[in-house]
């Protein structure tokens with residue numbers, strides 16, 4: 167019904183190119199805009215091409231992990247078959263295929279490995295330098311990737327005792343948890 | 359499955375940016391190069407193609423491989439796109455092998471390209487980082503150089519690998535590339551140069567890491583019947599292997615080593631494997647390819663290797679996955695000179711990704727083209743007469759053999775393919 171109305175309206179407003187009229191070609195014009203194009207080069211022609219999108223992203227079966235972060239808890243998975251324990255959510259066990267259940271991870275662990283990034287993807291470039299760590303937890307079979315603050319590249323080391331902290335204003339992404347030293351910080355002796 | 363031969367290959371010169379050619383024209387240029395090398399092959403004899411490019415973000419064009427297919431005049435023949443991160447090119451090569459080995463095609467074109475210059479380097483790094491788990495890894499600071507840095511830090515911790523050993527890989531590969539006209543970078547470096555270049559992610563510097571590139575490459579694979587007809591010195595594909603590992607490197611197990619035939623379990627009694635220091639996918643690809651090709655001991659049975667050195671550290675890790683040395687001895691292996699030109703087993707005589715460039719979808723095919731020329735003994739012909747990087751066959755008792763290795767993500771997909779000379 168609505169569609170029909172639309173059509174009718176448009177027909178009424180149709181320009182002089184209607185049947186029976188001589189088209190006035192010199193009066194047919196796209197409306198002009200001020201929407202020009204950024205040009206970098208004309209040999210070859212290189213222009214700026216913008217692209218942006220917002221997704222309606224669901225964390226689906228992994229949602230409790232992110233909810234957990236907002237409540238100051240680290241949620242992992244434990245296999246109900248082989249008892250393998252994962253430091254990140256995994257609805258089914260990678261080792262045996264059985265269903266897992268949610269478990270709460272300890273908030274203290276150790277640095278399994280680390281780096282300090284002086285460059286980064288564009289999205290994180292302004293945050294450089296920043297530290298990344300893979301965290302090992304006692305009794306848990308896999309690791310967790312996180313940011314680490316409160317230490318410099320000269321101080322970070324494999325085996326350092328660290329503790330989870332949580333953002334007060336959650337972003338509901340994995341940066342809601344980050345790690346800080348849980349032992350006195352000194353200059354590292356070896357290379358790693 | 360029936361025997362498969364590589365009968366020709368072609369590449370464009372990789373560059374930081376090639377705005378004068380679209381991806382279609384770049385592939386066409388490499389395709390025409392390959393066709394000129396086998397004049398008896400008529401285009402009508404090509405039964406179909408497999409196309410590879412990594413990122414829809416870089417291309418900003420879905421179904422780009424279709425546009426190559428029509429540009430090359432191959433419609434309505436069969437074609438498909440293969441995508442597998444950094445291993446895209448290696449997987450494409452193997453998909454073309456499958457098409458011929460299965461009897462579906464007598465002649466299959468594998469083409470690949472990437473146009474990474476269409477965004478700035480740091481945006482490009484962001485696109486690449488989208489090939490890590492976007493729920494758990496990317497938002498934390500998604501940056502592949504950071505991921506590889508963490509892997510090598512653990513390698514250094516476990517095995518005592520040094521930053522100088524990493525730098526030696528960069529020096530070696532760049533030196534090889536001084537004699538490769540196709541290489542993107544021609545740099546004569548010292549260990550100090552590598553260490554003094556800006557730190558990207560500790561301990562990796564700018565010169566430990568490959569750059570972004572624009573480029574394309576083509577390989578033509580064929581059955582024995584077609585190969586005999588059109589190519590006087592084809593190269594036979596004798597081994598195909600592929601492996602995978604968990605997307606999140608944090609999820610990798612700490613278990614037992616997957617052993618190769620020449621390895622002894624007592625070597626690795628105390629090693630937790632793969633952890634984040636080794637690539638289980640690389641080892642599995644190696645195991646399958648060696649089994650297929652009948653490789654008992656790689657140092658004896660192979661003449662050279664072109665491997666995926668996106669990072670100097672991953673070259674060292676890959677020596678171990680390929681069984682060129684024991685796990686943990688990769689650092690000492692580069693120090694020994696074994697992977698240098700004229701060494702026990704030259705690795706990346708072309709200069710590898712670090713010097714030749716890494717236009718992702720083309721990279722694995724570029725390795726195949728370099729290996730093909732090596733095994734034909736035609737490096738000089740394709741290299742302005744310079745034969746410095748031409749590897750000499752190790753033994754008269756068997757045909758010359760080369761291995762190519764393509765690697766994705768933090769070791770999520772890895773391919774190993776082995777080729778053998780017929781001349």
Ligand SMILES: [Zn+2]
Pocket residue numbers: 245246247248249250259260261262263264
């Ligand atoms: Zn299980």
